[in-house]
């Protein structure tokens with residue numbers, strides 16, 4: 001296998017393919033120095049065709065976005081023919097499959113997931129980005145059933161902040177906001193809120209609010225903003241859904257108002273902590289272990305790691321930090 005991916009030899013031990021979507025193949029792998037599992041998203045440049053800019057968009061965004069509910073990017077390798085993105089491993093798969101397996105979720109379970117989604121989107125919007133393809137297929141579950149958002153290939157960072165209008169129509173039709181499908185100028189952040197409304201509906205109902213085999217019929221349903229309200233939904237749920245699935249983007253609820261909505265805080269006495277839990281300062285134990293391993297001073301390691309080149313050193317630092325955050329020894333395996 002490593003003969004097919006020579007650039008990974010000695011750094012990662014490749015295992016089976018765990019997912020594939022469109023132009024990418026995702027394989028499970030082990031990071032040689034820490035023994036930690038990672039997911040490697042492999043893309044062939046020729047096969048990407050006009051989708052090539054999506055990869056550059058995704059890499060640029062994921063290098064800036066560091067959050068407990070966003071799938072962490074550890075390393076990027078670019079060769080003549082391929083892109084490799086070394087990502088955080090999420091063993092429990094897609095939220096989409098989890099909903100299907102349970103038919104639909106009860107309010108309590110949906111609320112726990114939705115609080116994590118709101119935290120990720122609040123962080124993304126606060127960082128000046130819009131995801132623009134929010135759906136259960138792009139939310140993965142880690143070993144503790146925490147959600148991790150993936151696929152920033154369609155995200156946007158409008159120049160001059162989030163109040164600049166976007167034009168490209170993108171994302172998955174069933175989750176797309178009315179203003180987006182009508183080709184009008186739109187705000188990525190407002191379109192994300194609509195998609196979150198569709199997502200919350202899918203969590204609580206197990207099917208989509210707007211659906212039709214014929215695309216033109218689907219578009220008409222979305223633009224009407226009319227959807228069936230099943231009898232098992234509570235008043236608070238119905239209220240929140242109505243504010244997110246508001247066809248007029250200017251009257252649609254904002255992420256900060258969602259953070260204060262009674263449904264989101266029902267049974268919780270702490271608001272959603274949406275700020276990133278990743279610290280800006282480098283971790284001492286990790287730097288020390290790296291210094292020992294590479295036979296350099298701690299100061300030298302701090303200088304080199306701080307360049308954030310998203311090379312093998314960046315990946316090794318983040319994976320050591322992952323071990324520390326999950327209460328395991330901050331140690332590198334000395335025999336590669």
Ligand SMILES: [NH3+]CCCOc1cc(-c2cn[nH]c2)ccc1C(=O)Nc1ccccc1
Nearest residue numbers: 019020021024026039088089090137150151
């Ligand atoms: N719908 C998800 C299919 C598997 O895709 C991934 C899995 C992981 C993953 C699996 N375990 N841990 C992380 C990380 C990233 C992706 C991903 O970005 N897929 C993708 C997105 C857009 C176009 C093509 C492929």
